[in-house]
Amino acid sequence: xxxxxxxxxxxxxxxxxxxxxxxDIPSGELVAxxxxxxxxxxxxxxxxxxLEAPDTGRILFEGRDATDDHVRDRxxxxxxxxxxxxxxxxxxxxxxxxxxxxxxxxRPDDAYITSRVNELLKLVQLDxxxxxxxxxxxxxxxQRIALARALAVEPKLLLLDEPFGALDAKVxxxxxxxxxxxxxxxxxxxxxxxxxxxEAMEVSDRVVILNHGKIEQVGTPEEVYDxxxxxxxxxxxxxxxxxxxxxxxxxxxxxxxxxxxxxxxLDDKGESYAYVRPxxxxxxAQADGEDWIPAELALSQTVGNIVRLSFKVEGREDVVRVExxxxxxxxxxxxxxxxxxxKPRHVxxxxxxxxxxxxxxxxxx
Amino acid sequence: xxxxxxxxxxxxxVKEAANTPGGRLNRAVGEPAWVRRLLIxxxxxxxxxxxxxxxxxxxxxxxxxxxxxxxxxxxAPDTLSAIRLTLIACAIAVPLxxxxxxxxxxxxxxxxxxxxxFLITLIDLPFSISPVISGLVFVLLFGAQGFxxxxxxxxxxxxxxxxxxxxxxxxxxxxxxxxxxxxxxMQAQGTEEETASITLGASGWQTFWRITLPxxxxxxxxxxxxxxxxxxxxxGAVSVVSGHIRGETNTLPLHVEILYxxxxxxxxxxxxxxxxxxxVVTLIAKKILExxxxxxxxxxxxxxxxx
Numbered sequence: 103x104x105x106x107x108x109x110x111x112x113x114x115x116x117x118x119x120x121x122x123x124x125x126d127i128p129s130g131e132l133v134a135x136x137x138x139x140x141x142x143x144x145x146x147x148x149x150x151x152x153l154e155a156p157d158t159g160r161i162l163f164e165g166r167d168a169t170d171d172h173v174r175d176r177x178x179x180x181x182x183x184x185x186x187x188x189x190x191x192x193x194x195x196x197x198x199x200x201x202x203x204x205x206x207x208x209r210p211d212d213a214y215i216t217s218r219v220n221e222l223l224k225l226v227q228l229d230x231x232x233x234x235x236x237x238x239x240x241x242x243x244x245q246r247i248a249l250a251r252a253l254a255v256e257p258k259l260l261l262l263d264e265p266f267g268a269l270d271a272k273v274x275x276x277x278x279x280x281x282x283x284x285x286x287x288x289x290x291x292x293x294x295x296x297x298x299x300x301e302a303m304e305v306s307d308r309v310v311i312l313n314h315g316k317i318e319q320v321g322t323p324e325e326v327y328d329x330x331x332x333x334x335x336x337x338x339x340x341x342x343x344x345x346x347x348x349x350x351x352x353x354x355x356x357x358x359x360x361x362x363x364x365x366x367x368l369d370d371k372g373e374s375y376a377y378v379r380p381x382x383x384x385x386x387a388q389a390d391g392e393d394w395i396p397a398e399l400a401l402s403q404t405v406g407n408i409v410r411l412s413f414k415v416e417g418r419e420d421v422v423r424v425e426x427x428x429x430x431x432x433x434x435x436x437x438x439x440x441x442x443x444x445k446p447r448h449v450x451x452x453x454x455x456x457x458x459x460x461x462x463x464x465x466x467x
Numbered sequence: 468x469x470x471x472x473x474x475x476x477x478x479x480x481v482k483e484a485a486n487t488p489g490g491r492l493n494r495a496v497g498e499p500a501w502v503r504r505l506l507i508x509x510x511x512x513x514x515x516x517x518x519x520x521x522x523x524x525x526x527x528x529x530x531x532x533x534x535x536x537x538x539x540x541x542x543a544p545d546t547l548s549a550i551r552l553t554l555i556a557c558a559i560a561v562p563l564x565x566x567x568x569x570x571x572x573x574x575x576x577x578x579x580x581x582x583x584x585f586l587i588t589l590i591d592l593p594f595s596i597s598p599v600i601s602g603l604v605f606v607l608l609f610g611a612q613g614f615x616x617x618x619x620x621x622x623x624x625x626x627x628x629x630x631x632x633x634x635x636x637x638x639x640x641x642x643x644x645x646x647x648x649x650x651x652x653m654q655a656q657g658t659e660e661e662t663a664s665i666t667l668g669a670s671g672w673q674t675f676w677r678i679t680l681p682x683x684x685x686x687x688x689x690x691x692x693x694x695x696x697x698x699x700x701x702x703g704a705v706s707v708v709s710g711h712i713r714g715e716t717n718t719l720p721l722h723v724e725i726l727y728x729x730x731x732x733x734x735x736x737x738x739x740x741x742x743x744x745x746x747v748v749t750l751i752a753k754k755i756l757e758x759x760x761x762x763x764x765x766x767x768x769x770x771x772x773x774x
Contacts, residue, residue, distance in 0.1 A: 151666060153662060190681040203673045252667070255668055
């Protein structure tokens with residue numbers, strides 16, 4: 103089912119949860135709503151489900167206005183962060199619930215319910231748990247049952263509210279892959295909310311990044327990662343280093359010893375923000391050519407195959423974070439306090455307007 | 468010993484200490500044995516004097532003239548009429564308060580609205596005012612000098628000094644019991660399961676019967692038991708509105724008082740033994756139900772905290 107969200111706004115008291123959101127979701131797509139807490143992503147999901155009503159704006163399902171439809175009539179499956187399984191019912195009855203509460207005229211007979219529930223339990227690979235109760239299951243099993251229960255009524259749209267948020271790291275990873283496969287098999291239009299950018303990137307066809315009730319960017323995981331539309335998107339999608347400076351004649355000067363030469367063709371943006379990801383630095387003992395930043399190694403931590411380094415740069419308050427492979431760090435043969443040189447391989451530059459003036463520059467020239 | 472793996476420590480106090488819930492009492496923070504024995508002894512003694520002796524005395528007095536005397540006292544027409552009236556009052560008051568209590572607890576715990584705290588306070592009102600005042604409120608309302616008294620007299624509707632007033636007073640006094648028991652249970656359970664039920668296509672009514680009610684059944688039964696015990700035992704409020712007409716508007720507690728004032732001790736204690744028996748049954752039922760509530764709440768915590 104295709105979905106159109108048309109300029110939806112929602113306030114809770116003085117808090118603006120959604121400040122005019124418009125979004126099109128084509129049929130069969132798996133979309134992630136990604137954002138920090140308070141960004142409005144869960145509110146948007148609940149508005150899609152009908153559990154909240156928008157203050158203004160419309161929700162269209164297949165081009166038909168569904169804004170005022172009751173939750174019951176929307177044919178939407180909802181999966182909750184804390185599963186919300188019915189404690190007093192067996193797993194079988196949990197999954198059968200949606201079929202049993204149908205109006206008498208549409209209610210299937212017991213034989214159909216039994217076969218349908220067994221089919222769903224097989225689909226989530228838990229058909230041996232039918233006569234257990236929810237509290238006898240692990241978290242990952244419960245979430246799969248919650249999904250089977252939501253699928254029982256053959257929803258046209260599947261909504262998942264931080265579905266893996268309450269699970270431990272390993273189970274979360276397994277369930278992610280499993281959800282992706284399940285979606286590919288069933289092809290139900292699905293929207294899931296997450297604050298974990300890795301989860302969003304790994305599972306979804308498209309990522310919608312929300313901040314302060316507004317959409318910052320919509321795109322495939324590659325698009326939003328490689329070409330973030332705003333500084334917020336860049337910052338939210340992973341660790342990064344911010345340099346503030348002036349862009350003039352394709353050179354961004356950001357401090358006495360810091361300058362980045364831009365690719366030709368960039369407009370002069372005046373005061374600008376340059377971002378460099380920690381793994382986008384070259385580290386060398388000698389400055390060999392242009393754009394090398396002198397820096398002093400202040401801290402190193404080895405995490406698996408990666409060494410995380412913090413460098414002090416003259417005139418800059420924040421350290422510069424750099425990640426190197428362990429082998430390459432060893433090859434440098436240096437310890438703490440060593441004077442080294444950094445050179446960014448890839449810089450993302452935003453003009454002042456893009457930053458929106460929410461935060462001051464990290465440091466001044 | 469509560470734990471077989473505990474390292475045995477020499478000394479007589481170990482065995483007594485082993486019964487504490489947390490396992491063996493740490494001797495470093497415990498009191499000397501004689502202090503503990505003294506305190507436990509005092510507690511048991513006061514329990515016996517205040518609770519067990521009176522209970523025994525009730526039954527002793529009741530059977531003072533043998534079983535025949537006891538049976539005669541209980542089957543006296545006025546006593547039977549008092550039993551009937553008490554049962555009628557309970558049969559009306561308890562179901563009403565179940566409906567009120569469930570509705571109030573449902574609306575307080577599943578919805579947010581202005582004036583919620585005021586409503587919670589209002590539910591507790593019957594707990595905080597003297598039962599005599601509760602009775603007087605109805606006299607002020609329905610009495611000859613009351614607000615709607617003249618209208619009632621005009622239309623020959625009898626409320627005060629009749630069964631309706633007794634039922635009303637009982638309903639009022641026992642109002643908080645069901646709601647009070649349900650609010651914490653329903654608060655702990657939250658609204659997630661109800662929301663899930665609605666998203667699966669269930670109506671509000673189906674959700675209540677299939678999801679909410681099974682989840683609160685132990686708390687509800689507990690409230691019903693307490694409500695019933697209080698309804699049968701209520702004296703003050705009912706005494707004010709009943710008019711004490713023998714064989715007509717006397718409930719069991721009022722009948723005990725009348726018999727006692729007439730120096731019919733065997734009769735008074737025989738009827739009192741019925742109420743005492745009810746109290747014992749209530750206590751046992753309460754104990755069983757508490758276990759059910761604990762199990763149900765443990766399930767909530769398990770399903771919330773589990774990975």
